[in-house]
Amino acid sequence: MFTVRQERFTITATPPSRASPFDGESSVVMLTNPGIQSFDPFDTYPQTRLPRPHVQRLIQHFLSHIAFQYYPLDLNLTSNPFVVSWWPLALADPALFHVSLQTASLDIDLRAQRGFANSEILMADSVSLVRQKVTDPASALQDETLDSIITLAAIEYGKGNIDVSTLHVDGVKRLVQLRGGINAVKRMSPLTARMVAWVCMIVMQTPQFPTQDDFGSGDGIAPLPQWHQASGSINDAAPTVLDTPLLDPQIADVLCRLHNLFDSSQYKLSSTDLHDLTCYVVHKLLLWVPQLQVDRTLCDLSASGILRHATVLYLLIIHGPTYFSHARLQYATALKLQAQMEYSWFNLLFNHSALTLWLLSVGMVASDGIPEGQWFTSQARKAAEALDLRAWDNVVVRLRGIVWLDSTAAEQLFQQKWQEAWATVPG
Incomplete structure (x- = not known):
């Protein structure tokens, strides 16, 4: 058996004044029987x-x-x-x-x-x-x-x-x-x-219902209205996301929309919105099938697959368990991410350092409590040494350029794993 620690983010009836309602500093609602x-x-x-x-x-x-x-x-x-x-x-x-x-x-x-x-x-x-x-x-x-x-x-x-x-x-x-x-x-x-x-x-352990397409067709799981709104500023997404060579357009589109939704104060997401967004995007990504592009170019399936699984994990992390634990799905996805990154992450680091740091960060948090977590921690330490990163502030500013929800509770999880990585003695 395995255990994966899953944090539940505290949400109040009245959203805090910060841009995101998912803030770990919010006061807990007290239940009086x-x-x-x-x-x-x-x-x-x-x-x-x-x-x-x-x-x-x-x-x-x-x-x-x-x-x-x-x-x-x-x-x-x-x-x-x-x-x-x-x-x-x-x-x-x-x-x-x-x-x-x-x-x-x-x-x-x-x-x-x-x-x-x-x-x-x-x-x-x-x-x-x-x-x-x-x-x-x-x-x-x-x-x-x-x-x-x-x-x-x-x-x-x-x-x-x-x-x-x-x-x-x-x-x-x-x-x-x-x-x-x-x-x-x-x-x-x-x-x-x-x-x-x-x-x-x-x-x-796999989606049982389809998702609607970008035009709202079909009887599958529908995206939020904000999902469509976020496409209007798709070119404003972080360069570190868009510069990945030959990234599958479907994967790039998901990353850019999430970046815009989480990064801009113009999009308000309630706790229910976060659940609907996570459900839709996780289904969409797990159902992803690479398509031959119009110009017949072949996408980098390795990079696309890595980002696909890392994005699923990030959403599961910030969403937390609902109805009952998703630990088994998180564990299986973390194993896939590790296998995909094992022989490619170091080369990716020097071309797309912020993206690589984000991938390793997600892997560390998602694999907390399982043996494979040590691999992500070890590689994160090596990446920090290669980039001469010695403090959390130097890391988080890069993570914000990819996909990052403003949440104190989530940030504490990621910061804790990076502190552990810096404290790891090289083997």
Whole structure:
């Protein structure tokens, strides 16, 4: 087993005054037992086979802990989507109610280390109730059904039951298709669409839904409005990005748009925008297939592949875990980045030093806690020596020229890894 440290960036209900809302210095929203205020004191919720006092404890745990573990991008009790959108649906739907309690029960059982008797009861009843919904034409395509199935997929994946989780993913994909595609679901039910697209990708380790093209065609995952706006100043992107020879135009376009979105104060990104942006771009990059250009020139597939995987990792880092951990995908992508850079990074350093420093920085943070992380740290130290860089300020000014979100929490992660690199004794 491997562990990858994933930091969650704290976000307040009122964005800070800085250009970016994703600032680690923001104050944490304090939760004062919201569960007490959020379930009906007359117990008007679906019946379960568990004692009522225990059910009420599970409700409190879901509303005060699970909702914010699943969606740490919004720590506000009055706006977190699992509190204000998901929970009202669960109170009126036995299947979703049981599945929601199951997430809380598993969390409590894991902490208590006293077995999973209650969770097993809830799981058996959850599966039975979901089957009833799927076989009923009147309820099969409801948001509650999709929400229940994708949550079961996440639960089974977390328990290591990959085959069962895959079956749930296949089922929810069929239902999404019957509803007109993931973008059609998003227009009607944003939370459902976001969770389905993200969890399916994490479970299967590859995108399960297409993305729309640059003209908004298709029924796939759509980009933010700001994504289209950022293309208007595409030529203003950092020279270090554009000067990479023969970089695949699709990869260069993604880098330039991200650079513009993160670098300019004219683009405002909320926490939900960051999630949608990450979901869209990660899907787009992982689905990338090199295309022969009009002038029949062949792109540098090595450089394009390196930047593709590094950009995926950077977005996963600044986004943090949502719904459940993406550590496995991050680990696999970090391994690919290392393999691609192993014999080419030093030559790249002298032609594109800032870009190489950015690649090594992303690799160090993304591989923290795994054996391969030492490789990135060692190469970063060598790069710093070659460029005579001795302080973080000398490094970060170069990183800002590539793709860099203004976030104190993110910057602390990168600075810490560079301090470790400078402290590494040459082997």
